[in-house]
Amino acid sequence: MTDALAPLHAAALRRRHLLALAAGGLALPAARAASYPDRPIKLVVGYPPGGSVDATARQLADVLGPKLKASIVIDNQGGAAGALGAQRVATSAADGYTLLLGSSNELAATGVLNRAQKYDPMKDFTPIGLVSSAPVLLVAGPKAGFKTLAEMVDGVKRNPGKYSYGSSGVGSTLHFAGELMKQRAGLFMTHIPYRGVAPLTNDLAGGAIELAMLSVPGAQPFLQSGRLTALGVTGGQRLKALPQVPALAEHPLLKGYEMSGWFALVGPKGLPADVSGRLQAALHESLADPVLRQRMEDTGAYPAGPRDDLAKLMREDIARFAKLADYAHMRE
Template sequence: MTHLTASLSSLALRRRQLLTLAAAGVALPAARAAAWPERPIRLMVGYPPGGSVDVTARQLAEVLGPKLKTTLVIENLGGAAGALGAQRVATSPADGYTLLLGSSNELAATGVLNRAQRYDPLKDFTPIGLVSKAPVLLVAGPKAGVKTLAELVDTVKRQPGKYSYGSSGVGSTLHFAGELMKQRAGLFMTHIPYRGVAPLTNDLVGGAIELAMLSVPGALPFLQNGRLTALGVTGDQRLKTLPQVPTLAEHPLLKGYEMSGWFALVGPKGLPADVSSRLQAALQEALADATLRQRMEDMGSYAASPRDDLTTLIRDDVARFTKLADYARMRE
C-alpha cells in the first residue's frame, strides 16, 4: 500500500512538472512576440536602387520604422521582374524580421506567364497591407507624330501594325496595361519588351519605337524637358502632378479602362498573428502621415485606403491578367 501511495505521489508530481513545462512552452513564444521587434527588420526590394519600388520602400521605411520602434533596412535583390526578391522572402523564417515591399509585378503579374515561378502570391505570403496605387503613363516619342490620345487612336486605326509600344518586360504590369488598351480600343500595335526602363526610354527618345508605357517617375524628366509627350494615364483619375493629362478612360473607345500598378507590404507565410496585427496597425499609421502621402503624390501614386483589401486585389488582378494573357496569346 505504501508502495502504491508513493507511485501515485510520483505520478502526480510528474504530471505537475509536465504541466508546468507545457505552460512555459506556451508562454515563451508569446513573450517573444510581445518583445518583437528586438532588432532591425530587413525590407526586401526585388529591384535595383533608384526605381519606383525602391523609392517607395525607402519612403515608407523612414516613417514605418519609428512606428515600430526599430529600423527597416532596405535590401535590394533585382531580377526576374521582382520575383527573385519575392522568392527570398517567401522562403525566409516567419519571424517578422524579413518583409517584402513588393509590386503588382511579382505579386500578381509575373506568375501568369512564368510557369517556373516557385511561389504562389496568394499562398506563400502573409498579406500585411496595400501601400499605394501607381497608375502608369502612355507616352509618345518624337517618332510617333501625335500629341493626343485621340490622334493616336485615329492614326493606329488608319494604319494598323505601323506603331509599336515598349514596356519594361513581358508579363509586367506595363505590358498588361498596353494590351488592355489594345483590346478595349481595337488597336493593332506591336509590343516590344525591354529589360528595364533605361533602355526603353533611350529607344523611345531616340525614335527606335513610337510609344511606351512608363512609370510616372521614369517619364517625368523627359516630359518636363519636352522630349516625350504624355498621352494618357492608366488610372481611374487624373494625377495631381500632371492634371493636364487625361485618363485613357476619357476616350470614348476606352470607357471603364483602368490598370494601375501598386505596391504592398507582405511577410512570409505563417507570420505570427500578433506580429502581423502590429505591422498592419503601424502601416495604417504610417500611411496617414501627411509628408509620406505628399511624397507619394509627387511620384504620381497615392496612398492606399484602410478599406483596400490586399488579398482581394491580388486575386482579382491574377484573374484579370490571366484572361488578358489568353486574349493576347501571351502564353503561346
C-alpha cells in the same frame, strides 16, 4: 512518503511540469512580439533603384522604421518583372526580418504568363497589407511625334504594326495595361519588354521605340525636361499630380478603360501571427502619416486604407489578368 502515495506524488509533479511548459509556450508569442524587431529588417525590392516600387519602398521605410523602432535596409534585386526578388523572399526564413515591398506585377500578374515562375503568390507569402495603388502613364517619345492621345490612336490605327511600345517586362502590370489598351481601341503594336525603368526610358527618349507604359516616378524627370510626352493615365480618372494629362477612358474608343498597379508589403509564408500583427499595426499607423500620404500622392499614388483586403485584391487581379491573357492570346 509511503510506497502507496508515491505514484500519486509523481503524477502531480508531471501535471505541474506540463502546466509550466504550457504556460511558457503561451508566453512565447507575447515575448517574441515584445522583442521584435531587435535587429535591422531587410526590405527586398524586385527592381533596380529609380522606379515606382523602389520609390514606394523608400518612402514607406522612412516612416515604418521609426514606428517599429528598427532600421529598414532596402535590398534591390531586379529581374523578371520583380519575380526574382519575390522568389528570394518566398524562400527566406519566416522570422519577419526579410520582407518584400512587392507590386501587382510579381504578386499577381507575372505568374499568369510565366509558367516557370517558382512561387505561388497566394500560397508562398504572408500578406501584411496594401500600401498604395497607382495608375501608370502612356508616354510617347520624340520618334512617335504624338502630342495627344487622339493623335496616337489615330496614327496607330492608320499604320498597323508600325509602332512599338515598351513595358517593364512580359507579364507585368504595364504589359497588361498596354494589351488592354490595344484590345479596347483595336490597335496593332509590338510589345517590347525591358528589365528596368532606366533602359526603357533611355530607349524611348533616344528613339529606339515610340511609346511606353511607365510609372509616374519613372516618367516624371523626362516629362519635366520635355524629352517625353504623357498622353494618358491608365486610371479611371486624372491624377492630382498630373491634372493636365487625360485618362485613357476619356477617349471614345477607350471608354471604361482602367488598369492600375498597386504596392504591398508581404513576408514569407508561415510568418508568426504576432510578428505579422506587429507589422500590420505599424503599417496602418505609417499610412496615416500625413507627410507620407502627401509624398505618395505627389508621385501619382493613392495611399491604402486600413480596410483594404490585400489577399482579396490579389485573388481578384490574378483572375482578371488570366482572363485578359486568354482573351488577347497572350499565353504561349
